Amino acid sequence: MVASEPLEDARARAAAFLLRRHRLRAAEALPWLAAVLAYFAFPGHLAFGTQLLIMVLFTLSLDLILGYAGIVSLGHAAFFGTGAYTAGMLGARYGWGEPITGLLAAGAAAALVGCISGWFLLRYRGLTLLMLTLATAIMLQELGNARADITGGFEGLTGITIAPLLGRFDYDLYGHTTYLYALAVLFLVFLLVRRIVYSPFGQALTGIRENVRRMHALGSPVHRRLVVAYTIGAAIAGIAGALFAQANAFVTLGVFGFDRSAAVLVMLILGGAGRLYGAFVGAAVYMLLEDSLAKLSPEFWQFGIGLLLVLTVLFAPRGLLGLLEDLGRLLSRSASP
Amino acid sequence: MSAPALETRGVSMSFGALAVARDISLALPRGARRGLIGPNGAGKTSLVNLITGVLKPSAGRVLLGGEDITHLSQEARARRGLARTFQINQLFRGLSVLDNLCLAIGERTGACNNLFRPAGSKPAVIEEALEHLAAHRLVEDALKPVRELAYGRQRLVEIALALAQRPRVLLLDEPAAGVSSRESHLILDVLERLDEEIAILIIEHDMDVVFRFAREITVLVGGAVLMEGSPEEVAADARVRAVYLGEEVREEARHG
Numbered sequence: 295m296v297a298s299e300p301l302e303d304a305r306a307r308a309a310a311f312l313l314r315r316h317r318l319r320a321a322e323a324l325p326w327l328a329a330v331l332a333y334f335a336f337p338g339h340l341a342f343g344t345q346l347l348i349m350v351l352f353t354l355s356l357d358l359i360l361g362y363a364g365i366v367s368l369g370h371a372a373f374f375g376t377g378a379y380t381a382g383m384l385g386a387r388y389g390w391g392e393p394i395t396g397l398l399a400a401g402a403a404a405a406l407v408g409c410i411s412g413w414f415l416l417r418y419r420g421l422t423l424l425m426l427t428l429a430t431a432i433m434l435q436e437l438g439n440a441r442a443d444i445t446g447g448f449e450g451l452t453g454i455t456i457a458p459l460l461g462r463f464d465y466d467l468y469g470h471t472t473y474l475y476a477l478a479v480l481f482l483v484f485l486l487v488r489r490i491v492y493s494p495f496g497q498a499l500t501g502i503r504e505n506v507r508r509m510h511a512l513g514s515p516v517h518r519r520l521v522v523a524y525t526i527g528a529a530i531a532g533i534a535g536a537l538f539a540q541a542n543a544f545v546t547l548g549v550f551g552f553d554r555s556a557a558v559l560v561m562l563i564l565g566g567a568g569r570l571y572g573a574f575v576g577a578a579v580y581m582l583l584e585d586s587l588a589k590l591s592p593e594f595w596q597f598g599i600g601l602l603l604v605l606t607v608l609f610a611p612r613g614l615l616g617l618l619e620d621l622g623r624l625l626s627r628s629a630s631p
Numbered sequence: 632m633s634a635p636a637l638e639t640r641g642v643s644m645s646f647g648a649l650a651v652a653r654d655i656s657l658a659l660p661r662g663a664r665r666g667l668i669g670p671n672g673a674g675k676t677s678l679v680n681l682i683t684g685v686l687k688p689s690a691g692r693v694l695l696g697g698e699d700i701t702h703l704s705q706e707a708r709a710r711r712g713l714a715r716t717f718q719i720n721q722l723f724r725g726l727s728v729l730d731n732l733c734l735a736i737g738e739r740t741g742a743c744n745n746l747f748r749p750a751g752s753k754p755a756v757i758e759e760a761l762e763h764l765a766a767h768r769l770v771e772d773a774l775k776p777v778r779e780l781a782y783g784r785q786r787l788v789e790i791a792l793a794l795a796q797r798p799r800v801l802l803l804d805e806p807a808a809g810v811s812s813r814e815s816h817l818i819l820d821v822l823e824r825l826d827e828e829i830a831i832l833i834i835e836h837d838m839d840v841v842f843r844f845a846r847e848i849t850v851l852v853g854g855a856v857l858m859e860g861s862p863e864e865v866a867a868d869a870r871v872r873a874v875y876l877g878e879e880v881r882e883e884a885r886h887g
Contacts, residue, residue, distance in 0.1 A: 304770045305754075305761050308729050311774050312751025494733075494750045497726075498743040501734045504723040511683065511721070512796060513709030514738045522746075 316492035325574045329477055333470075340469040341541075346581050347476040348537050353561045353573035354480075354487055355530035360559075361568030362491055363523040364503030365416065368424050368555050369431035370531060372411070373404040375550035376434065377532025379445060380404070382539040385454040387444060392457050397479065397536045404532020405525050407434070412524035416517060419506075428552070435550035450546035454539060472541045479537060483530055488570060490526065499523055503568075560599065564606050566613020575615045634697025636661045636830035637713075637800045642681055642691035651677040652688065653855040659800065663830040666845030666862070668838075670874060674854040675834045676718060679802045682832075683715050684708050695800065710739075714798035716789045718805045718834075724778040728769055728788055731777060732760035735795035760795070767791045767821055783814035790821055801825070803833040807840055819843065842866070850874075 332343055352374055359365045377400035384390040384399060407430075415426040438445040445451060458464045463471045490496050498519055502509050509516050539545045548554070557580070565576020580599065587595035610617035635658040644652045651674040659665050667675050680686040682693055684705040692701045700708050723731050736756050737743040751757065764770045767787045772780055777788060786806060793801055807818045815837065822844050825831065835841045841848065841862075848865040850857040852874050858865065865871055 301761060301765055301770065304764075304773060305757060308757050308761060308773055309751060309754065311727070311729065312733070312757065313749065315751070316749040489749075490746050492749050493746050494737045494743045494748065495746040497730065497734055497750045498738065500726065501723050504725055505721050507717070508721040508723065508792070509734075509738070510685075510705040511709060511715055511717075512735050512738045512792070513706050514743070515706055519743075 333473060340473040344469055344473045344476045344541050346577060347480050348534050349577040349581060350573050351480045351483060352531055352534040352558050353577045355527045356558050356562050357567060357573050358487055359524055359527035363499040363520055366424055367427040369427035370558055371550050371554040372431035372434050373408055373528040373531035374535035376404040376407050377535030378539040378545045378549045381536035382451045382454050382545040385456055386451055391455045393459055393540055397533050400536030401529040401533045405529035408528020409525040412521045416520040416524060431550050431555055435547050438547045448547050450544055452544060454543045456540050476537050560603055564614055566615035569615055572613050572615045635659055636696055638694040640692045642688045644681060644686060644688045650854045652681055655856055659830040659832060661830055662827050664844060664846040665832045666841040666848040667832055667834045668841060668848060669851035673851040675851055676804055679715060679804050712799035714793040714796040715802040716793050716804055716806055718808055720785050720789050722777045722788055725776060727774050727776055729760055729773040731788055731792060732763055732795055735792045736760060739796050763791045763795050783810045783817060786810050786818060798829060800830045805834050807837050
């Protein structure tokens with residue numbers, strides 16, 4: 295009864311459709327080329343470049359949990375801070391200055407915090423979840439304040455000494471090593487995140503975001519999936535925080551601050567959530583704008599960011615990257631009538 | 632005799648003063664074709680929610696193949712072979728029809744536990760997805776996002792997703808709701824070809840569909856079972872005519 299020929303065809307088309315999605319595209323080389331070019335073109339701005347790479351990594355971690363799994367968080371700095379303090383205190387207090395194991399330890403610590411807090415709070419949604427994520431960051435900040443004797447409190451943790459990278463490359467005044475180190479870490483983590491979002495698990499996260507009722511009905515272990523995604527996102531945010539502590543050799547409890555949680559959310563929304571490269575676009579636009587506006591008007595630079603956010607949310611709800619995609623589609627359509 | 636595929640024993644539940652289920656006892660043997668009818672607000676969808684675990688009963692028990700599932704989560708019930716469709720489509724609207732099916736299959740087989748293998752790299756999943764799509768005449772639409780499909784075809788996806796769970800018991804909540812009469816035969820075709828092994832409970836307002844499909848009918852009124860019987864018995868029952876069919880008859884008379 296079944297016409298096998300067309301079905302065979304359909305099967306091939308379906309397989310091609312699914313596999314095409316995760317195949318690397320030429321355009322994906324662009325951000326990496328830009329990052330390498332920037333290294334040679336702006337040798338005087340590598341410190342800024344490093345901060346930008348760190349924020350891209352931090353935004354990417356939020357993209358996994360918000361853009362893909364649909365978990366809205368106002369306290370993502372909790373994990374950035376946990377990572378920053380883990381790496382910082384290892385370097386400053388325990389003489390563990392080896393940077394790469396420091397990163398891994400920071401990622402593990404943040405993952406632990408993400409797993410435990412996520413297990414409790416991912417039963418909730420909406421406003422309740424928003425408040426609980428916010429409270430997590432505040433509580434960690436206060437915990438750090440209560441133990442100011444080891445964290446340095448709001449004065450900051452000084453004296454973080456970082457051993458040469460891979461035992462060979464020392465850190466120069468212009469930040470060459472640090473920049474390349476941050477870029478390499480970002481690249482590796484990005485490959486991992488990219489792999490996850492195109493996996494069946496990533497599809498399940500998208501399913502939870504699109505229709506959680508159906509996922510329950512399909513027998514999906516929704517809570518477990520969310521906790522896993524949240525834990526991975528937390529680990530990556532922790533690695534970003536650790537890079538931050540290592541690059542600056544200084545941390546204050548401000549890393550847990552609400553403004554940091556809010557800024558990373560704004561970066562993701564600006565760039566476009568749930569599209570991997572939105573983190574790159576959003577963080578870059580935000581930080582370049584912040585930098586140039588702050589020079590223009592040190593007191594009112596946030597006005598410019600606010601205006602851009604309003605315009606983006608109103609006219610490009612899929613973010614600047616979504617807008618670019620739409621424009622590209624429009625151009626290619628008008629080019630081939 | 633083996634245990635019924637699905638059984639409720641004295642299930643009760645209320646939202647404050649409103650009792651949505653009063654001492655409901657039902658038993659569906661394997662391969663049952665049971666219609667569940669009743670006027671609006673009779674508690675039909677609530678009963679589906681009580682059986683699937685969206686709601687917890689305040690009294691009574693729910694058994695699946697003889698196993699007490701009253702205290703199990705929705706997920707655990709679904710994994711034991713209990714599937715449902717929704718009165719209002721609950722689909723992954725932004726994803727392709729194919730992806731919708733792959734998700735249902737992936738969650739059943741555990742493929743979705745994999746974080747590192749690219750989705751779509753398992754031919755068996757695609758093959759099964761296309762079998763389901765072919766059975767629902769959805770192959771043409773496989774690569775389109777669900778939201779671009781006509782409503783009637785979305786209803787078919789709704790059923791295809793539940794079947795991809797390979798259920799033992801299937802609860803259909805108004806499968807033809809919102810579908811034009813021109814398209815409703817598509818739904819009926821699918822319903823009539825369902826696996827004879829599956830026990831099915833169907834809620835439907837369209838009496839043509841119910842009387843064609845169901846072999847037994849349970850009438851629910853005010854959260855309680857009014858009567859149970861063959862379609863002929865139900866159609867002949869004076870109480871049923873009074874509370875339920877009466878409305879339909881009057882309506883049909885008005886439409887002429």
